């Protein structure tokens with residue numbers, strides 16, 4: 001039996017053997033740890049009854065309500081108007097890019113090519 005073993009038993013809350021108890025009473029380190037553990041145990045025992053009745057149930061119920069509310073918000077978000085949906089944005093931006101490319105092609109075909117073929121500067 002060493003100080004480490006005794007202190008491990010104390011921190012785990014296990015019962016000490018006769019020799020370990022005697023050691024904890026005589027050893028300063030183990031005695032201090034035993035006192036700390038006893039104080040902590042007492043504090044925890046005091047804390048537990050202070051949790052209001054049904055506190056965990058109320059917390060879980062409020063979490064459930066929040067989850068339901070978020071689900072409703074998500075539901076509303078998915079039922080948006082067609083132009084607010086992602087595919088509509090993609091479609092519109094693709095159409096805009098296509099129109100821009102066609103405009104550049106029309107400009108090249110109608111303005112730059114005829115001007116160049118007559119030897120003039122575009």
Ligand SMILES: [Zn+2]
Pocket residue numbers: 002003004006023024027028029030031
């Ligand atoms: Zn010790």
